[in-house]
Amino acid sequence: MTGQLRAAIYARFSTDMQSDASIEDQIRSCRDYAARQGMEVIETYSDRAMSGASLMRSGVQKLMRDARGGAFDVVVSEGLDRLSRNQADIAQIHQSLTFADVMIETVAEGVISEMHIGLKGTMNALFLKDLAQKTHRGLKGRALSGKSAGGITYGYRALTRLDAKGEPVRGEREIDADQAAVVRRIFQDYAKGVSPKKIAEALNLDGIPGPQGGRWGSSTINGNRERGTGILNNELYIGRQIWNRLRYVKDPETGKRVSRLNPERDWVITEIPELQIIEDDLWEQVRARQGALKSKDTPVPVWDRRRPKTLFSGLMKCGCCGSGFSKVTKDSFGCSAARNKGKAVCTNMALIKQADLEARVLDALAHHLMDPEAVTVFCEAYTAERNRLAASATNTRSEFERKLSQLKRDHAKLVDAIIAGVPADQVKDKMIALDDQRQKIEAKLEAMETSPAPLRFHPKMAETYRDRVGTLIRGLSRDAGLTETREALRGLIEKIVLEPRAEGEGFDIDLHGALAGLLRLATGVEAGGAATQGKKSANANGPAGAGLEGVDMIEEIVLVAGTRYRRDLPAPFCLV
Missing domain, CATH: 3.40.50.1390 (Resolvase, N-terminal catalytic domain)
Structure with a gap:
Protein backbone atom coordinates (compact mmCIF):
# COMPACT_ATOMS: atom_id res chain seq x y z
CA MET A 1 0.00 0.00 0.00
CA LEU A 131 -26.79 38.56 5.10
CA ALA A 132 -30.22 37.72 6.55
CA GLN A 133 -30.59 41.22 8.01
CA LYS A 134 -29.60 42.91 4.74
CA THR A 135 -31.90 40.64 2.74
CA HIS A 136 -34.77 41.30 5.14
CA ARG A 137 -34.16 45.05 4.91
CA GLY A 138 -34.17 44.93 1.11
CA LEU A 139 -37.36 42.84 0.98
CA LYS A 140 -39.06 45.22 3.40
CA GLY A 141 -38.27 48.10 1.04
CA ARG A 142 -39.89 46.19 -1.81
CA ALA A 143 -42.96 45.39 0.28
CA LEU A 144 -43.40 49.04 1.34
CA SER A 145 -43.30 50.10 -2.31
CA GLY A 146 -46.03 47.60 -3.20
CA LYS A 147 -43.77 45.13 -4.98
CA SER A 148 -43.48 41.40 -4.44
CA ALA A 149 -41.10 40.53 -1.59
CA GLY A 150 -41.31 36.80 -2.21
CA GLY A 151 -42.77 34.42 -4.77
CA ILE A 152 -45.54 35.31 -7.19
CA THR A 153 -49.00 34.56 -5.79
CA TYR A 154 -51.43 32.45 -7.82
CA GLY A 155 -53.57 34.84 -9.88
CA TYR A 156 -50.67 37.10 -10.87
CA ARG A 157 -47.66 37.03 -13.18
CA ALA A 158 -44.31 38.80 -12.97
CA LEU A 159 -43.66 41.90 -15.07
CA THR A 160 -40.31 42.23 -16.78
CA ARG A 161 -38.94 45.68 -17.60
CA LEU A 162 -35.70 47.65 -17.39
CA ASP A 163 -35.04 50.88 -15.54
CA ALA A 164 -33.26 53.94 -16.96
CA LYS A 165 -29.88 52.29 -16.34
CA GLY A 166 -30.88 49.13 -18.16
CA GLU A 167 -31.13 47.12 -14.95
CA PRO A 168 -34.10 44.74 -14.44
CA VAL A 169 -36.82 46.03 -12.11
CA ARG A 170 -37.70 43.24 -9.69
CA GLY A 171 -40.91 42.57 -7.80
CA GLU A 172 -43.45 44.06 -10.20
CA ARG A 173 -46.48 41.99 -11.19
CA GLU A 174 -49.87 42.17 -12.83
CA ILE A 175 -53.12 40.21 -12.74
CA ASP A 176 -53.18 36.98 -14.76
CA ALA A 177 -56.67 36.95 -16.25
CA ASP A 178 -57.01 33.15 -16.52
CA GLN A 179 -55.79 32.44 -13.00
CA ALA A 180 -57.81 35.36 -11.60
CA ALA A 181 -60.96 33.74 -13.03
CA VAL A 182 -60.11 30.54 -11.13
CA VAL A 183 -59.60 32.54 -7.91
CA ARG A 184 -63.05 34.20 -8.33
CA ARG A 185 -64.62 30.79 -9.00
CA ILE A 186 -63.14 29.41 -5.77
CA PHE A 187 -64.41 32.34 -3.69
CA GLN A 188 -67.86 32.26 -5.29
CA ASP A 189 -68.29 28.50 -4.83
CA TYR A 190 -67.13 28.65 -1.21
CA ALA A 191 -69.50 31.54 -0.45
CA LYS A 192 -72.35 29.42 -1.88
CA GLY A 193 -71.57 26.65 0.61
CA VAL A 194 -69.38 24.34 -1.49
CA SER A 195 -66.65 22.68 0.61
CA PRO A 196 -62.95 23.09 -0.26
CA LYS A 197 -62.77 19.34 -1.03
CA LYS A 198 -65.59 19.61 -3.58
CA ILE A 199 -64.07 22.76 -5.08
CA ALA A 200 -60.72 21.00 -5.50
CA GLU A 201 -62.45 17.95 -7.01
CA ALA A 202 -64.28 20.12 -9.57
CA LEU A 203 -61.12 21.98 -10.56
CA ASN A 204 -59.28 18.69 -11.04
CA LEU A 205 -62.12 17.26 -13.14
CA ASP A 206 -61.94 20.36 -15.35
CA GLY A 207 -58.21 19.82 -15.84
CA ILE A 208 -57.20 23.14 -14.26
CA PRO A 209 -53.62 22.95 -12.93
CA GLY A 210 -52.97 24.02 -9.33
CA PRO A 211 -50.57 26.76 -8.19
CA GLN A 212 -47.56 24.42 -8.46
CA GLY A 213 -48.75 22.86 -11.72
CA GLY A 214 -50.12 19.71 -10.05
CA ARG A 215 -53.52 18.74 -8.69
CA TRP A 216 -55.66 20.88 -6.42
CA GLY A 217 -56.14 19.82 -2.81
CA SER A 218 -58.45 21.11 -0.10
CA SER A 219 -55.51 22.46 1.93
CA THR A 220 -54.40 24.60 -1.03
CA ILE A 221 -57.77 26.29 -0.96
CA ASN A 222 -58.54 26.31 2.77
CA GLY A 223 -55.05 26.92 4.16
CA ASN A 224 -54.68 28.41 7.64
CA ARG A 225 -56.69 31.55 8.37
CA GLU A 226 -54.47 32.73 11.25
CA ARG A 227 -51.30 32.43 9.15
CA GLY A 228 -52.88 33.82 5.99
CA THR A 229 -52.12 30.75 3.90
CA GLY A 230 -54.39 29.20 1.27
CA ILE A 231 -56.34 30.82 -1.56
CA LEU A 232 -59.26 31.85 0.70
CA ASN A 233 -57.05 33.72 3.18
CA ASN A 234 -54.74 35.69 0.88
CA GLU A 235 -55.56 39.38 1.35
CA LEU A 236 -53.67 40.32 -1.81
CA TYR A 237 -56.84 39.30 -3.64
CA ILE A 238 -58.55 42.37 -2.13
CA GLY A 239 -55.57 44.62 -2.90
CA ARG A 240 -53.87 44.40 0.50
CA GLN A 241 -50.38 42.95 0.73
CA ILE A 242 -49.24 41.63 4.11
CA TRP A 243 -45.53 40.88 4.34
CA ASN A 244 -43.54 39.48 7.27
CA ARG A 245 -46.54 37.70 8.75
CA LEU A 246 -44.37 34.58 9.16
CA ARG A 247 -40.72 34.00 9.91
CA TYR A 248 -38.75 30.81 9.34
CA VAL A 249 -36.25 29.22 11.70
CA LYS A 250 -34.22 26.02 11.36
CA ASP A 251 -35.01 23.16 13.70
CA PRO A 252 -31.57 22.07 15.03
CA GLU A 253 -32.82 18.49 15.47
CA THR A 254 -33.99 17.94 11.87
CA GLY A 255 -32.32 20.77 9.94
CA LYS A 256 -35.69 21.67 8.40
CA ARG A 257 -37.22 25.15 8.31
CA VAL A 258 -40.23 25.75 10.57
CA SER A 259 -42.60 28.71 10.16
CA ARG A 260 -43.64 30.85 13.13
CA LEU A 261 -46.19 33.62 13.29
CA ASN A 262 -44.74 37.09 13.87
CA PRO A 263 -46.45 39.64 16.18
CA GLU A 264 -48.95 41.75 14.22
CA ARG A 265 -46.93 44.89 14.99
CA ASP A 266 -44.13 43.51 12.79
CA TRP A 267 -46.35 42.99 9.76
CA VAL A 268 -45.78 45.25 6.76
CA ILE A 269 -49.20 46.07 5.26
CA THR A 270 -49.42 47.86 1.89
CA GLU A 271 -52.56 48.77 -0.05
CA ILE A 272 -52.28 47.89 -3.76
CA PRO A 273 -55.76 48.47 -5.23
CA GLU A 274 -54.63 47.78 -8.82
CA LEU A 275 -54.03 44.13 -7.86
CA GLN A 276 -57.52 43.53 -6.40
CA ILE A 277 -59.24 40.44 -7.84
CA ILE A 278 -62.03 39.75 -5.29
CA GLU A 279 -64.72 42.32 -4.46
CA ASP A 280 -64.97 43.37 -0.82
CA ASP A 281 -68.51 42.01 -0.31
CA LEU A 282 -67.51 38.53 -1.64
CA TRP A 283 -64.46 38.56 0.64
CA GLU A 284 -66.68 39.32 3.64
CA GLN A 285 -69.10 36.51 2.70
CA VAL A 286 -66.20 34.05 2.74
CA ARG A 287 -64.98 35.42 6.09
CA ALA A 288 -68.49 35.04 7.54
CA ARG A 289 -68.75 31.41 6.44
CA GLN A 290 -65.28 30.59 7.82
CA GLY A 291 -66.27 32.14 11.14
CA ALA A 292 -69.49 30.15 11.27
CA LEU A 293 -67.68 26.86 10.64
CA LYS A 294 -65.34 27.55 13.55
CA SER A 295 -68.11 28.45 16.00
CA LYS A 296 -69.16 26.23 18.88
CA ASP A 297 -72.38 25.38 17.07
CA THR A 298 -70.46 23.31 14.53
CA PRO A 299 -67.66 21.60 16.44
CA VAL A 300 -65.05 19.66 14.50
CA PRO A 301 -64.92 15.96 15.45
CA VAL A 302 -62.06 15.03 17.75
CA TRP A 303 -60.54 12.68 15.14
CA ASP A 304 -60.41 15.59 12.65
CA ARG A 305 -59.01 18.17 15.07
CA ARG A 306 -56.28 16.01 16.50
CA ARG A 307 -55.46 12.73 14.90
CA PRO A 308 -53.32 10.60 17.20
CA LYS A 309 -50.55 8.59 15.61
CA THR A 310 -51.77 5.03 15.13
CA LEU A 311 -49.65 1.92 14.90
CA PHE A 312 -49.27 2.09 11.11
CA SER A 313 -49.76 5.82 10.41
CA GLY A 314 -47.78 7.01 7.40
CA LEU A 315 -47.13 3.47 6.13
CA MET A 316 -50.47 2.92 4.36
CA LYS A 317 -50.77 3.51 0.60
CA CYS A 318 -53.76 3.40 -1.74
CA GLY A 319 -53.48 0.55 -4.24
CA CYS A 320 -55.36 2.63 -6.84
CA CYS A 321 -53.42 5.93 -6.88
CA GLY A 322 -50.46 5.45 -4.52
CA SER A 323 -51.52 8.25 -2.16
CA GLY A 324 -51.54 7.89 1.60
CA PHE A 325 -54.35 6.55 3.77
CA SER A 326 -55.46 8.68 6.73
CA LYS A 327 -58.13 8.75 9.43
CA VAL A 328 -61.45 9.86 7.90
CA THR A 329 -63.74 8.79 10.75
CA LYS A 330 -63.14 8.05 14.40
CA ASP A 331 -62.07 4.46 13.75
CA SER A 332 -61.60 4.10 9.96
CA PHE A 333 -58.99 4.89 7.31
CA GLY A 334 -59.51 5.96 3.70
CA CYS A 335 -57.60 7.29 0.68
CA SER A 336 -56.60 10.92 1.29
CA ALA A 337 -56.41 11.85 -2.41
CA ALA A 338 -59.92 10.55 -3.15
CA ARG A 339 -61.33 12.79 -0.43
CA ASN A 340 -59.14 15.86 -0.84
CA LYS A 341 -58.61 15.97 -4.61
CA GLY A 342 -61.64 14.16 -6.01
CA LYS A 343 -62.42 11.53 -8.62
CA ALA A 344 -60.05 13.06 -11.17
CA VAL A 345 -57.22 11.76 -8.99
CA CYS A 346 -58.71 8.67 -7.31
CA THR A 347 -62.12 6.96 -7.09
CA ASN A 348 -61.29 4.76 -4.10
CA MET A 349 -63.82 5.82 -1.44
CA ALA A 350 -63.76 2.51 0.47
CA LEU A 351 -62.98 2.51 4.20
CA ILE A 352 -61.19 0.02 6.40
CA LYS A 353 -61.59 -0.23 10.17
CA GLN A 354 -58.47 0.49 12.18
CA ALA A 355 -58.94 -2.67 14.25
CA ASP A 356 -59.32 -4.83 11.11
CA LEU A 357 -56.27 -3.31 9.44
CA GLU A 358 -54.00 -3.72 12.47
CA ALA A 359 -55.15 -7.29 13.12
CA ARG A 360 -54.50 -8.37 9.51
CA VAL A 361 -51.11 -6.66 9.27
CA LEU A 362 -49.91 -8.09 12.58
CA ASP A 363 -51.05 -11.54 11.49
CA ALA A 364 -49.11 -11.16 8.22
CA LEU A 365 -46.02 -10.03 10.14
CA ALA A 366 -46.22 -13.04 12.40
CA HIS A 367 -47.10 -15.77 9.88
CA HIS A 368 -46.31 -14.75 6.30
CA LEU A 369 -43.11 -12.72 6.34
CA MET A 370 -39.93 -14.75 6.77
CA ASP A 371 -41.62 -18.16 6.56
CA PRO A 372 -39.20 -21.02 5.78
CA GLU A 373 -40.10 -21.23 2.09
CA ALA A 374 -39.70 -17.46 1.68
CA VAL A 375 -36.33 -17.52 3.42
CA THR A 376 -35.16 -20.38 1.19
CA VAL A 377 -36.12 -18.45 -1.96
CA PHE A 378 -34.42 -15.31 -0.64
CA CYS A 379 -31.20 -17.12 0.28
CA GLU A 380 -31.07 -18.81 -3.15
CA ALA A 381 -31.58 -15.49 -4.93
CA TYR A 382 -29.04 -13.79 -2.69
CA THR A 383 -26.45 -16.54 -3.26
CA ALA A 384 -26.94 -16.31 -7.03
CA GLU A 385 -26.41 -12.56 -6.94
CA ARG A 386 -23.32 -12.92 -4.73
CA ASN A 387 -21.91 -15.45 -7.21
CA ARG A 388 -22.57 -13.07 -10.08
CA LEU A 389 -20.84 -10.23 -8.25
CA ALA A 390 -17.96 -12.52 -7.28
CA ALA A 391 -17.50 -13.58 -10.90
CA SER A 392 -17.53 -9.94 -11.97
CA ALA A 393 -14.96 -9.09 -9.27
CA THR A 394 -12.78 -12.01 -10.44
CA ASN A 395 -12.86 -10.69 -14.01
CA THR A 396 -12.03 -7.20 -12.79
CA ARG A 397 -9.17 -8.50 -10.66
CA SER A 398 -7.77 -10.47 -13.61
CA GLU A 399 -7.85 -7.33 -15.73
CA PHE A 400 -6.03 -5.33 -13.03
CA GLU A 401 -3.42 -8.08 -12.66
CA ARG A 402 -2.88 -8.12 -16.43
CA LYS A 403 -2.39 -4.34 -16.47
CA LEU A 404 -0.04 -4.54 -13.49
CA SER A 405 2.12 -7.14 -15.23
CA GLN A 406 2.28 -4.99 -18.36
CA LEU A 407 3.26 -1.91 -16.32
CA LYS A 408 6.06 -3.84 -14.62
CA ARG A 409 7.35 -5.06 -17.98
CA ASP A 410 7.28 -1.55 -19.44
CA HIS A 411 9.07 -0.21 -16.37
CA ALA A 412 11.73 -2.94 -16.64
CA LYS A 413 12.32 -2.03 -20.32
CA LEU A 414 13.01 1.57 -19.33
CA VAL A 415 15.45 0.41 -16.66
CA ASP A 416 17.20 -1.74 -19.28
CA ALA A 417 17.34 1.28 -21.60
CA ILE A 418 19.10 3.35 -18.93
CA ILE A 419 21.58 0.51 -18.33
CA ALA A 420 22.19 0.38 -22.07
CA GLY A 421 23.18 4.06 -22.06
CA VAL A 422 19.98 6.04 -22.68
CA PRO A 423 20.14 9.28 -20.59
CA ALA A 424 17.94 8.91 -17.51
CA ASP A 425 16.34 12.35 -17.91
CA GLN A 426 14.84 11.22 -21.23
CA VAL A 427 12.81 8.44 -19.61
CA LYS A 428 12.33 9.92 -16.12
CA ASP A 429 8.81 11.29 -16.70
CA LYS A 430 7.67 8.05 -18.33
CA MET A 431 9.01 6.01 -15.41
CA ILE A 432 7.26 8.23 -12.86
CA ALA A 433 3.95 7.91 -14.74
CA LEU A 434 4.27 4.12 -14.92
CA ASP A 435 5.10 3.95 -11.22
CA ASP A 436 2.04 6.06 -10.33
CA GLN A 437 -0.21 3.74 -12.34
CA ARG A 438 1.37 0.71 -10.67
CA GLN A 439 0.73 2.10 -7.18
CA LYS A 440 -2.94 2.84 -7.98
CA ILE A 441 -3.57 -0.65 -9.36
CA GLU A 442 -1.80 -2.29 -6.41
CA ALA A 443 -3.98 -0.22 -4.03
CA LYS A 444 -7.13 -1.40 -5.82
CA LEU A 445 -6.01 -5.02 -5.68
CA GLU A 446 -5.26 -4.72 -1.97
CA ALA A 447 -8.71 -3.19 -1.41
CA MET A 448 -10.27 -6.21 -3.13
CA GLU A 449 -8.46 -8.53 -0.75
CA THR A 450 -10.00 -6.72 2.25
CA SER A 451 -13.57 -6.82 0.92
CA PRO A 452 -16.13 -8.02 3.50
CA ALA A 453 -17.06 -11.67 3.52
CA PRO A 454 -20.47 -12.66 2.09
CA LEU A 455 -23.54 -12.76 4.30
CA ARG A 456 -24.22 -15.90 6.27
CA PHE A 457 -27.73 -16.80 7.40
CA HIS A 458 -28.52 -19.13 10.27
CA PRO A 459 -30.76 -22.08 9.30
CA LYS A 460 -33.23 -21.21 12.08
CA MET A 461 -33.50 -17.54 11.09
CA ALA A 462 -37.23 -17.81 10.20
CA GLU A 463 -38.02 -19.53 13.52
CA THR A 464 -36.08 -16.88 15.45
CA TYR A 465 -37.91 -14.10 13.58
CA ARG A 466 -41.36 -15.53 14.41
CA ASP A 467 -40.49 -15.87 18.09
CA ARG A 468 -39.27 -12.29 18.30
CA VAL A 469 -42.07 -10.69 16.32
CA GLY A 470 -44.55 -12.64 18.46
CA THR A 471 -42.93 -11.14 21.56
CA LEU A 472 -43.25 -7.66 20.04
CA ILE A 473 -46.93 -8.15 19.21
CA ARG A 474 -47.67 -9.38 22.72
CA GLY A 475 -45.85 -6.28 24.00
CA LEU A 476 -48.54 -4.05 22.46
CA SER A 477 -50.86 -5.03 25.30
CA ARG A 478 -48.48 -3.64 27.92
CA ASP A 479 -48.02 0.01 28.77
CA ALA A 480 -44.32 -0.36 29.66
CA GLY A 481 -42.13 0.15 26.61
CA LEU A 482 -45.16 0.60 24.33
CA THR A 483 -43.52 3.35 22.26
CA GLU A 484 -40.39 1.27 21.66
CA THR A 485 -42.50 -1.77 20.74
CA ARG A 486 -44.57 0.19 18.22
CA GLU A 487 -41.46 1.65 16.60
CA ALA A 488 -39.80 -1.77 16.43
CA LEU A 489 -42.83 -3.20 14.60
CA ARG A 490 -43.01 -0.19 12.26
CA GLY A 491 -39.33 -0.70 11.45
CA LEU A 492 -40.19 -4.08 9.91
CA ILE A 493 -42.52 -2.49 7.35
CA GLU A 494 -41.72 -0.51 4.22
CA LYS A 495 -45.35 0.11 3.23
CA ILE A 496 -48.86 -1.34 3.44
CA VAL A 497 -50.72 -1.27 0.11
CA LEU A 498 -54.53 -1.41 0.38
CA GLU A 499 -56.36 -2.26 -2.83
CA PRO A 500 -60.20 -2.37 -2.85
CA ARG A 501 -61.64 -5.62 -4.13
CA ALA A 502 -63.46 -5.59 -7.46
CA GLU A 503 -66.71 -6.78 -5.87
CA GLY A 504 -66.60 -3.77 -3.56
CA GLU A 505 -66.25 -5.67 -0.29
CA GLY A 506 -63.14 -5.06 1.73
CA PHE A 507 -59.50 -4.75 0.75
CA ASP A 508 -56.64 -6.91 -0.40
CA ILE A 509 -53.60 -5.95 1.68
CA ASP A 510 -50.00 -6.30 0.49
CA LEU A 511 -47.46 -5.89 3.27
CA HIS A 512 -44.03 -4.81 1.98
CA GLY A 513 -41.37 -5.71 4.51
CA ALA A 514 -38.30 -3.56 5.15
CA LEU A 515 -35.70 -6.24 4.51
CA ALA A 516 -32.89 -4.76 6.60
CA GLY A 517 -35.19 -4.48 9.62
CA LEU A 518 -36.50 -8.02 9.15
CA LEU A 519 -33.03 -9.50 8.90
CA ARG A 520 -31.78 -7.57 11.92
CA LEU A 521 -34.67 -8.87 13.99
CA ALA A 522 -34.18 -12.43 12.73
CA THR A 523 -30.44 -12.45 13.40
CA GLY A 524 -30.16 -10.32 16.53
CA VAL A 525 -28.30 -7.48 14.81
CA GLU A 526 -29.18 -3.99 16.01
CA ALA A 527 -29.54 -1.12 13.54
CA GLY A 528 -26.40 0.96 13.52
CA GLY A 529 -24.53 -1.76 15.41
CA ALA A 530 -21.46 -3.78 14.57
CA ALA A 531 -23.05 -5.40 11.56
CA THR A 532 -23.17 -2.14 9.69
CA GLN A 533 -19.43 -1.82 10.23
CA GLY A 534 -18.80 -5.15 8.51
CA LYS A 535 -18.21 -7.06 11.76
CA LYS A 536 -20.12 -9.97 13.24
CA SER A 537 -22.75 -9.19 15.82
CA ALA A 538 -21.92 -10.12 19.39
CA ASN A 539 -25.55 -10.16 20.49
CA ALA A 540 -25.73 -12.92 23.07
CA ASN A 541 -29.46 -13.26 22.54
CA GLY A 542 -29.10 -14.18 18.87
CA PRO A 543 -28.64 -17.74 17.64
CA ALA A 544 -25.11 -18.99 17.25
CA GLY A 545 -23.55 -18.01 13.97
CA ALA A 546 -26.40 -15.65 13.18
CA GLY A 547 -24.22 -12.56 12.77
CA LEU A 548 -25.39 -10.42 9.86
CA GLU A 549 -22.82 -8.62 7.73
CA GLY A 550 -23.32 -5.94 5.11
CA VAL A 551 -27.06 -5.43 5.66
CA ASP A 552 -26.91 -2.11 3.79
CA MET A 553 -25.96 -3.79 0.51
CA ILE A 554 -29.29 -5.67 0.28
CA GLU A 555 -31.71 -3.03 1.56
CA GLU A 556 -33.14 -2.55 -1.92
CA ILE A 557 -34.60 -6.09 -2.00
CA VAL A 558 -38.26 -6.18 -1.02
CA LEU A 559 -40.21 -8.94 0.69
CA VAL A 560 -43.98 -8.72 0.44
CA ALA A 561 -46.57 -10.61 2.47
CA GLY A 562 -50.32 -10.29 1.99
CA THR A 563 -53.61 -12.06 2.14
CA ARG A 564 -52.89 -13.76 -1.18
CA TYR A 565 -50.04 -16.25 -1.57
CA ARG A 566 -48.34 -16.08 -4.98
CA ARG A 567 -45.46 -18.28 -6.03
CA ASP A 568 -44.40 -16.25 -9.06
CA LEU A 569 -41.33 -14.17 -8.20
CA PRO A 570 -41.00 -11.05 -10.42
CA ALA A 571 -37.73 -9.12 -10.25
CA PRO A 572 -36.24 -8.22 -7.90
CA PHE A 573 -38.64 -10.66 -6.21
CA CYS A 574 -41.67 -10.69 -3.95
CA LEU A 575 -42.54 -13.10 -1.20
CA VAL A 576 -46.29 -12.92 -0.81
Missing part, protein backbone atom coordinates in the same frame (compact mmCIF):
# COMPACT_ATOMS: atom_id res chain seq x y z
CA THR A 2 1.38 3.44 -0.90
CA GLY A 3 1.67 6.36 1.48
CA GLN A 4 -0.27 8.61 -0.91
CA LEU A 5 -3.33 10.24 0.66
CA ARG A 6 -6.71 9.49 -0.91
CA ALA A 7 -8.66 12.73 -1.35
CA ALA A 8 -12.33 13.51 -1.84
CA ILE A 9 -13.34 16.90 -3.25
CA TYR A 10 -16.47 18.75 -2.10
CA ALA A 11 -17.95 21.74 -3.98
CA ARG A 12 -21.15 23.76 -3.52
CA PHE A 13 -22.84 26.89 -4.80
CA SER A 14 -25.72 28.58 -3.05
CA THR A 15 -28.43 29.81 -5.41
CA ASP A 16 -30.14 29.09 -8.70
CA MET A 17 -28.73 32.39 -9.99
CA GLN A 18 -25.24 30.87 -9.97
CA SER A 19 -24.21 28.43 -12.67
CA ASP A 20 -22.79 24.93 -12.72
CA ALA A 21 -19.53 26.53 -13.85
CA SER A 22 -19.05 27.54 -10.21
CA ILE A 23 -18.94 23.85 -9.26
CA GLU A 24 -16.50 23.01 -12.03
CA ASP A 25 -14.25 25.92 -11.10
CA GLN A 26 -14.17 24.79 -7.46
CA ILE A 27 -13.37 21.21 -8.42
CA ARG A 28 -10.60 22.34 -10.76
CA SER A 29 -9.08 24.50 -8.03
CA CYS A 30 -9.27 21.61 -5.54
CA ARG A 31 -7.68 19.18 -8.02
CA ASP A 32 -4.77 21.55 -8.53
CA TYR A 33 -4.36 21.85 -4.74
CA ALA A 34 -4.50 18.06 -4.30
CA ALA A 35 -1.87 17.59 -7.02
CA ARG A 36 0.45 20.06 -5.34
CA GLN A 37 0.04 18.19 -2.04
CA GLY A 38 0.68 14.80 -3.66
CA MET A 39 -2.85 13.50 -3.06
CA GLU A 40 -4.81 11.09 -5.23
CA VAL A 41 -8.36 12.36 -5.93
CA ILE A 42 -10.67 9.34 -5.87
CA GLU A 43 -14.13 10.97 -5.67
CA THR A 44 -15.92 14.32 -6.01
CA TYR A 45 -19.10 15.40 -4.21
CA SER A 46 -21.20 18.47 -4.92
CA ASP A 47 -24.45 20.27 -4.08
CA ARG A 48 -25.96 22.63 -6.62
CA ALA A 49 -28.09 25.63 -5.58
CA MET A 50 -28.05 24.54 -1.93
CA SER A 51 -27.63 26.84 1.05
CA GLY A 52 -24.67 26.28 3.32
CA ALA A 53 -26.86 27.00 6.35
CA SER A 54 -28.21 23.44 6.40
CA LEU A 55 -26.74 19.94 6.35
CA MET A 56 -29.81 18.59 4.51
CA ARG A 57 -27.77 18.29 1.30
CA SER A 58 -27.43 15.02 -0.60
CA GLY A 59 -23.81 15.63 -1.57
CA VAL A 60 -22.50 16.38 1.90
CA GLN A 61 -24.56 13.54 3.40
CA LYS A 62 -23.06 11.04 0.94
CA LEU A 63 -19.60 12.41 1.69
CA MET A 64 -20.14 11.84 5.43
CA ARG A 65 -21.38 8.26 4.85
CA ASP A 66 -18.40 7.40 2.64
CA ALA A 67 -16.01 8.96 5.16
CA ARG A 68 -17.37 6.66 7.88
CA GLY A 69 -16.76 3.75 5.51
CA GLY A 70 -13.08 4.68 5.13
CA ALA A 71 -13.33 5.58 1.43
CA PHE A 72 -10.77 8.41 1.66
CA ASP A 73 -8.26 10.07 3.99
CA VAL A 74 -8.84 13.78 3.43
CA VAL A 75 -11.62 16.10 2.26
CA VAL A 76 -10.51 18.98 0.04
CA SER A 77 -12.73 22.01 -0.50
CA GLU A 78 -12.20 25.52 -1.83
CA GLY A 79 -13.05 27.02 1.54
CA LEU A 80 -14.49 25.96 4.87
CA ASP A 81 -17.70 27.87 4.08
CA ARG A 82 -18.33 25.50 1.14
CA LEU A 83 -18.84 22.65 3.63
CA SER A 84 -21.12 24.74 5.84
CA ARG A 85 -21.70 28.30 7.01
CA ASN A 86 -23.46 27.17 10.17
CA GLN A 87 -21.18 27.22 13.21
CA ALA A 88 -22.74 24.16 14.85
CA ASP A 89 -22.85 22.20 11.59
CA ILE A 90 -19.22 22.80 10.67
CA ALA A 91 -18.21 21.72 14.18
CA GLN A 92 -20.29 18.55 13.74
CA ILE A 93 -18.71 17.83 10.34
CA HIS A 94 -15.22 18.30 11.77
CA GLN A 95 -16.00 16.09 14.77
CA SER A 96 -17.48 13.31 12.59
CA LEU A 97 -14.60 13.36 10.10
CA THR A 98 -12.02 13.41 12.88
CA PHE A 99 -13.66 10.33 14.41
CA ALA A 100 -13.40 8.63 10.99
CA ASP A 101 -9.68 9.61 10.79
CA VAL A 102 -10.41 11.93 7.86
CA MET A 103 -8.73 15.35 7.65
CA ILE A 104 -10.13 18.56 6.14
CA GLU A 105 -7.97 20.75 3.93
CA THR A 106 -9.09 23.81 1.98
CA VAL A 107 -7.47 25.78 -0.81
CA ALA A 108 -8.02 29.00 1.15
CA GLU A 109 -7.03 27.93 4.69
CA GLY A 110 -4.88 24.82 4.26
CA VAL A 111 -5.13 22.12 6.95
CA ILE A 112 -8.21 22.75 9.14
CA SER A 113 -7.76 22.55 12.91
CA GLU A 114 -10.01 23.23 15.91
CA MET A 115 -8.87 26.86 15.81
CA HIS A 116 -10.15 27.25 12.25
CA ILE A 117 -13.45 25.66 13.24
CA GLY A 118 -13.93 28.13 16.07
CA LEU A 119 -12.80 31.31 14.31
CA LYS A 120 -14.04 30.57 10.80
CA GLY A 121 -17.29 29.08 12.10
CA THR A 122 -17.98 32.26 14.07
CA MET A 123 -17.18 34.43 11.04
CA ASN A 124 -19.48 32.37 8.80
CA ALA A 125 -22.28 32.51 11.38
CA LEU A 126 -21.93 36.30 11.57
CA PHE A 127 -21.90 36.46 7.77
CA LEU A 128 -25.18 34.53 7.60
CA LYS A 129 -26.78 36.75 10.23
CA ASP A 130 -25.63 39.92 8.46
